[in-house]
Amino acid sequence: MVLRQPFGTDYATEPMEVEKTSGSYPGNWNHNEFRDAVEDYYRDALTRMMRIGQGSSVRMRNNAIEFPKSYEIDIPE
DSSP states (O other), X not given: OEEEOOTTSOTTTSOOEEEOOTTSOOSOXXXXXXXXXXXXXXXXXXXXXXXXXXXXXXXXXXOOOOOOOOOOOOOOO
């Protein structure tokens, strides 16, 4: 999976670019719900890791942040 936050966008409110991992689950897919779950996890991880004030500019690359959290995604038949 690839997650990108376009440079200069507000991490707390603006959409992020989320790509499905190639070669992963081959069945039906609900990308909108998957993206929403990934965005929620990312925002929660950043909130746990650091306090970012309005208008701050932070560049992060190749970071690994991990904590348990579960989501259910409706997959169309």
